[in-house]
Amino acid sequence: MLSRLGAPLWRAVLAVLLVCGVGLLPWLSHTDPALTVLKARSADRDATPAVLADVRAQLGLEAGPLRLLGQWLAGLTRGDAGRSWISGADVLPGVLDALGASMLLMAAALTVALVTAAGVCARTLYLGARRRLEGRPGGGSGSAVLAALPEFLTASVLATVVGVQWGWLPALGWYGPQWTVLPALALGLPAGAVLGRLLDDQLPAAFAEPWAVAAAARGLSGRSVARKAVRRCAPGLLPNLGLFVVGLTGGSVAVEQIFDIPGLGRTTLQAAIAQDLPVLQAGTLALVALAALTTVGARLGARLLIGPALRDGALHTLHRPSPPVRRILPFAYGLLLTVVISLGLPRDPFALDTAARLRPPSTAHPFGTDALGRDVLARVAYGALGTLLLALAISAIALTAGVLLGLAPRLSGPLVDTVNAVPPVLAALLVAAVRGSGPMTPVLAVAVVAWAPLAAHTSALLEQERATLHLTATRALGAGPGYLLRSELLPAVLPPVARHALLRLPGIALALASLGFLGLGAQPPSPEWGLLLAENQPYAERAPWAVLAPAAVLALLGALAVTAAGGTRRPRPRRPRTADPLGGQQPSRKTESAGAG
Template identity: 75%
Template sequence: MRDRAAALLWRTGIAGALVCAIGLLPWLTRTDPALTVLKARSAERDPDPAVLADIRAQLGLEDGPFHLLGGWLGGLWRGDAGRSWISGDPVTPDVLRALGASLLLMAVALAVAAVTAALICARTLWLGAHRRLGGRRAGGGSAVLAALPEFLTASVLATVVGVQLGWLPALGWYGPRWTILPALALGLPAGAVLGRLLDDLLPGAFAEPWALAAAARGVPGRGIARQSVRRCLPGLLPNTGLFAVGLTGGAVAVEQIFDIPGLGRTTLQAALAQDLPVLQAGTLALLLLAAAATGLAALTTRLLIGPALRDGALPSLHGPKPPAPTLQPLAYGGLLALVIALGLLRDPLALDTGERLQAPSLQHPFGTDALGRDVLARVGHGALDTLLLALVISVAALLTGVLLGLLPRVSGALVDTIVALPPVLVALLVTAVAGGGPATPALAVGAVAWAPLAAHTSALLRQERAALHITATRGLGAGRRYLLRHELLPAVLPPVVRHALLRLPGVALALASLAFLGLGAQPPAPEWGLLLAENQPYAERAPWAVLAPAAALALLGALAVTAAGGVRVPRRKRRVPVAVPQQQPRPQEWVGAG
């Protein structure tokens, strides 16, 4: 009970510190909040000193940030989050409406993600039910799906399905039909990641003693498969909760494309305009949503395997071998390296307005963009920045996630807080503290990339500590250091490393999303996210300009997932000569007449 109270106080303190830091945002950026508010209210009005002084008096800025923060917190207990500095409307109704829209979108997107994950795991479930998991191989289709940029998927769906075909509404937010396209854009990549994580755990469940005993007793394979999914869910639920929060606060680009008044978009607009009451209320709503998702995941885990965790009676999930390694990583890596090498031989900044939006040809294999620049050259040169930066961030996130995941009492509250923040808002906070620059996107993405890995490590470590062989080893006198080095880390690290590899394209996508929203690299840099943002208006006329960087991201995803299983050169089966014994002549039997 004391530990739970301490954890609750720790989480509350971190959330309060974050909200207070947001309240100090204008003063951290060393900008005049009155000038920002004036530009947001009327961009054409000149910043007259008298007008700025009047705005400061209206908002109470002259009293200092702590007076404003105290007044906002005092009204919060009465359900009053203040009034917007821009519109003057009450904040609470606007934030609640945005939260309702985001929750509806999150629910539909989670349904899409669940269906996608089920389709990805269907083959493994069928093989496990029929006891044929020995030759299972990791497929690259789910990795390609996970690597699709959400904003690009949203743009394609809005243009093709919504505008050209007219099957579903593409803009606005007027009812359930308007949720389908944005839910597909959000749910397909999330379902691909969750499906890969579940597909990685299922073979371990099928190899547990209870599954083998059930198969020996003639239990139908369908029942064993259903219980195997239930067995794997506790290790997956923390990441599912993180995805749920990410679908709410991190869907900024999708909400921008489909014109959805969601919580992520509302928070971003408030951050850009420095509308502190709206920004603080939106951030607080995201933090409360993250706490609710974490609590629900913990409660579900306790209901599923609580007694086994308490009694230390869980078998290990990591007994079977990983998917059979193949040559696929070499094929994907070789193709990606070839594209990059060919692009590096060309000039990414050479302009030729006479060659604008040219289709792919021998001279320009990937076509040209709106300024006549070679798309292959820009993809190749952009890979140096995007891939190397994503790799460095992924390695740092893996190390940080594993280290903090080993300390769940410390990292639990940090994970809940970090995952509730959209990377865009983190980028704005980093810009406020450290200033703008090329390192801002890397710092923003790195600040949140470790949280899913830490949650995954903590969940697997908790289950592994309750395994039977750990209990037996501890009973034989093994210490904590021995258990950690020889038992726990060898069981936890392989799936977490594969998880980090699976998230490598996601890190590149996060960098691309910041560039897409104007918070990352700036023109004319050939960064992949910037390429997508620059060429998106011409997607209908020149789709190759958008498909080239998107295909590179998808190829990176396929490489990351297939590399997790290793590489093996298939060998030709040699026939072993079998010596056939020569038949010896049998002695003739003489039958004498008697």
């Protein structure tokens, strides 16, 4: 394990490796940077050998990638990020302007996310403050629908309906605060739903702790108790909140594209496509620096909230055995999803019928037809098979990697920050550069970044769990690290992290779909969900069913994931006495549970 002094060095090494990998992007992709830059500058100009040689001389490409990278890094020490290969302008002012636009959008989206999270937790806070919670979270399936809303689809609907048809708010451009409302809603609603579910998962145990019981007995107002319960749960969520901040800044490429926002994510994507290396490197470095600052702020916030309790081992566990939950909702959602897929599989998703273009739902076509007369139900069903299987596989890999890396926070912490600073779109471009584009490109790109939130969650929960009273007592009895990890820490941490992984299952499907929407995944005529949304979006006004059908199935997947996550609870102990790590008998947890609430 790295020492405390080695963690900043490890973080710096990872940042340098990422920037170097980005700097080698044109050479990794085996393309001619001079040709790409020429086409970006002037698409009509002929790429003659003389013209390409002139471009290479202007950019200094003959020196090779390593020399160019060294010159760029040397310029950073003087505050010079170089000049754009496309426009010739200084890179630093443009990147700072893009970062400012993204930060303003992030602040607005974060406000929407926090309000949404408060709405998701409102019922739990109300019941918990009045001592009527009975151990069950109050969030319902509505939060699942919000979490499963595709950002690019929500942005398209808001821009078309609210911005253009109704004219309530501006839909395109970036000229002031009012231009942030619609994109902030598109970004903040799904993020707030996920954040609210994570908080809602911990609140019942916080309301059952002795301080909450004592506060209610002393006559403290319910609002005050609820506020303190949120404060008690916040440290375990701050690392994920930091990940949301970075994701809302660099990962909002599709939303920035739709609303024509000159943000950092869009700027970085355009630089990557045009192979404008100075801009791409500066944008990536800005995202890495933002991730590092956000992580430091999240850790300081956690220390300020419960620092003394962490030091003294005086916490109570927030991951106690929970009562059984009703299984009817996940069964109903799963059955409905199965019925939709089963009805669509016997149909042909590739059959063209130009005479039946954009037909509304009917008996022959329950979900209507698309712009080429293809059956939407068949395409949704066939797309579901690939999308769901890939999302499940990526979720399983992310859960395993997140838990394993979360057990070593000093090693994984800087790695999480660096990986989270890479938007999935940029990761897809890097993967495509190494192995070429294709249907597996978005899979690898999403898998590379999907484990980071789970690792951060695991590390935060382990830090709090190690400071609990029962763990301190078990350690005092002579239990070793292996016993504590196997019998105490993992049983307490795995259920909430597994629920978190299930909550992110729709998000992984959305990430795969968004990459397909941006043209970085499967190509036509594949029925992949991202392609379905991208192909049918231009016809959303004339034929809304062609867009709403795949979006509704995504929402159904989100509802299934959230309700199934509610059933992933820590099991209740079945025996009143358990084996002592020293060979004797330990008291049961009944006393501990009673003390915790």
